[in-house]
Amino acid sequence: MEAISSTRAFTHGEGAWAKIQKDAVINLLRYVETLEDDHHEAFHDLLPILLAGKEGRIEMGKEDFDYNTVKEDFMRVGVHPGDVPMMVFMFRAFGKAGPMQSAMDRWEDTDAPITQIIEKEAEIHEILGSAEKKTDLNEQQIFQIGEAVSDIHTLNLEITEILNEYSVAMGEASRVIKNIVLAGMLVLVIVLGLLFWVFALHVKHLMVEVDRVKSDFVFLASHQLKTPSTSINWYAERLTRTAGDLSDESKKYLEKIYKNSKRMGDLVRDLLSVARMDMEDLSITSKDVDVVKITREILKDFDKNENTETPSIKTEFESGSIKLHADKNLLKIIISNLVSNAVYYTGKEGEVKIKIEEIKKSNGILLSVSDTGMGISEEDRERIFDKFFRSENAKKENTTGSGLGLYLVKSIVDRVGGNVWFESRVGKGTTFYVELPKAGWGR
Amino acid sequence: MTSEDKKLILIVEDEDDQREILADEFKDQGFEVATASNGKKGVKVALDKKPDIILLDIVMPVMDGLEMMEGLRKSGSWGKKVPIILFTNLPGENDKVLREVAKNEPSYYIVKSDWDLPDVVEKVNKVLSGRE
Numbered sequence: 001m002e003a004i005s006s007t008r009a010f011t012h013g014e015g016a017w018a019k020i021q022k023d024a025v026i027n028l029l030r031y032v033e034t035l036e037d038d039h040h041e042a043f044h045d046l047l048p049i050l051l052a053g054k055e056g057r058i059e060m061g062k063e064d065f066d067y068n069t070v071k072e073d074f075m076r077v078g079v080h081p082g083d084v085p086m087m088v089f090m091f092r093a094f095g096k097a098g099p100m101q102s103a104m105d106r107w108e109d110t111d112a113p114i115t116q117i118i119e120k121e122a123e124i125h126e127i128l129g130s131a132e133k134k135t136d137l138n139e140q141q142i143f144q145i146g147e148a149v150s151d152i153h154t155l156n157l158e159i160t161e162i163l164n165e166y167s168v169a170m171g172e173a174s175r176v177i178k179n180i181v182l183a184g185m186l187v188l189v190i191v192l193g194l195l196f197w198v199f200a201l202h203v204k205h206l207m208v209e210v211d212r213v214k215s216d217f218v219f220l221a222s223h224q225l226k227t228p229s230t231s232i233n234w235y236a237e238r239l240t241r242t243a244g245d246l247s248d249e250s251k252k253y254l255e256k257i258y259k260n261s262k263r264m265g266d267l268v269r270d271l272l273s274v275a276r277m278d279m280e281d282l283s284i285t286s287k288d289v290d291v292v293k294i295t296r297e298i299l300k301d302f303d304k305n306e307n308t309e310t311p312s313i314k315t316e317f318e319s320g321s322i323k324l325h326a327d328k329n330l331l332k333i334i335i336s337n338l339v340s341n342a343v344y345y346t347g348k349e350g351e352v353k354i355k356i357e358e359i360k361k362s363n364g365i366l367l368s369v370s371d372t373g374m375g376i377s378e379e380d381r382e383r384i385f386d387k388f389f390r391s392e393n394a395k396k397e398n399t400t401g402s403g404l405g406l407y408l409v410k411s412i413v414d415r416v417g418g419n420v421w422f423e424s425r426v427g428k429g430t431t432f433y434v435e436l437p438k439a440g441w442g443r
Numbered sequence: 444m445t446s447e448d449k450k451l452i453l454i455v456e457d458e459d460d461q462r463e464i465l466a467d468e469f470k471d472q473g474f475e476v477a478t479a480s481n482g483k484k485g486v487k488v489a490l491d492k493k494p495d496i497i498l499l500d501i502v503m504p505v506m507d508g509l510e511m512m513e514g515l516r517k518s519g520s521w522g523k524k525v526p527i528i529l530f531t532n533l534p535g536e537n538d539k540v541l542r543e544v545a546k547n548e549p550s551y552y553i554v555k556s557d558w559d560l561p562d563v564v565e566k567v568n569k570v571l572s573g574r575e
Contacts, residue, residue, distance in 0.1 A: 226556050229556065231534065
């Protein structure tokens with residue numbers, strides 16, 4: 001902004017000086033006409049201003065310029081002191097080339113004519129100074145004065161032309177500088193924009209990294225946990241068989257150790273599945289499987305549990321064998337998680353029913369697992385599929401459970417192109433529905 | 444091969460605790476037991492004692508289970524036929540492992556953390572009787 005206003009200061013300075021120069025010449029001509037000394041005095045009063053600017057201009061061009069010299073000289077022409085710093089900067093930055101240099105050159109071109117005008121005036125004054133009226137002058141003197149006045153007219157015209165050229169050049173310089181400034185601002189904006197974009201990319205990269213490190217850690221940790229978990233399982237189980245004559249209390253404690261070590265193993269396994277899901281490591285390998293057969297195998301585990309607390313489990317399959325082209329392991333995770341939830345959250349008086357039917361319309365199957373258990377409350381509905389979410393009621397009923405089961409089910413179902421939803425009434429029971437495509441899992 | 448009706452099982456497992464309890468369990472169930480703590484020792488013991496079945500862990504130092512299995516399969520007619528049950532905690536769905544595994548025809552693949560000891564013994568017996 002200041003750069004542009006400094007060109008205005010240069011123009012203003014020139015305007016003020018041009019006016020002075022006009023006044024000087026007018027006074028000079030009046031003097032010739034009237035022979036009155038007043039005009040000669042007036043001309044002389046204007047001299048310092050006529051000569052001003054030149055010193056400052058020359059000073060600005062020096063290597064070791066004195067700022068105050070420049071300021072004082074420019075102020076004599078009528079330049080505002082506040083404009084001087086920027087004028088000096090512009091001169092030193094742009095004055096050596098381009099349109100600003102032409103303007104400065106034009107300015108320099110006025111030095112000679114002005115000096116000559118002053119000399120002519122002195123000549124005239126010498127002749128007229130002694131005369132009281134025109135009639136006192138001889139022919140030769142009148143001729144000399146005429147010549148001098150003629151020269152002054154010529155010089156005046158010359159100066160006027162030069163000042164015009166100066167104005168044009170300054171105008172051009174102003175435009176050029178304005179464009180340079182705009183270009184500079186544009187470049188600055190672009191550079192800042194680029195920097196910000198790079199920064200944003202970096203941040204995003206970091207966040208992805210952090211997420212990956214988190215998943216890596218969960219994966220590694222749960223993988224490492226598997227080994228001691230397996231060892232404890234085996235030793236606890238074998239101990240229950242081989243401990244021999246233990247007191248009932250000791251036997252009970254052993255059972256508890258075994259039960260909890262199994263629970264830990266399940267949690268580790270679930271964590272591992274979740275970590276791999278997050279890392280998108282879970283690849284889908286489909287082959288021909290029978291979902292009825294898989295379900296029956298899973299249900300065998302629930303019978304085998306010798307757990308007198310489990311509710312009765314009923315099945316209703318549309319046909320004895322329903323074929324899918326799907327990933328067996330993922331299918332097992334879905335079914336076993338839904339069944340174990342239904343079993344754990346239903347008392348021994350209750351009932352769990354598993355139904356599988358075919359949906360001809362979409363070439364898929366509908367699996368539903370219903371229970372007569374505690375149900376899912378209104379406020380828990382939204383979060384039931386969230387990672388690690390366990391409702392207060394569930395926690396009270398069953399202190400085991402990782403809160404990962406439904407998250408896993410939903411992740412897998414979404415991944416393979418299916419749908420999962422549920423209906424529930426508190427105190428009455430819940431039914432989970434899973435719609436799965438018969439083929440094309442993951443596409 | 445063994446002298447009596449007792450079958451010889453070779454257990455190759457680097458985790459000491461697990462190797463010991465497996466040995467105890469199989470001994471209890473009427474097996475003769477030989478052990479090795481890595482694939483390299485496992486190959487030596489296998490070719491030396493010629494067990495009836497091998498329970499083979501995958502992740503082991505010095506030489507892993509897959510390498511040992513490949514080595515045995517290439518070692519001769521016995522090595523080609525001996526039943527091998529792969530035993531591991533690696534996730535079962537790992538494609539790369541499954542491909543390696545299928546190449547050398549193990550009899551079975553058990554994920555340790557999902558199986559109790561009695562189940563492992565049952566499986567070993569099933570495989571052995573299947574072959575007979």
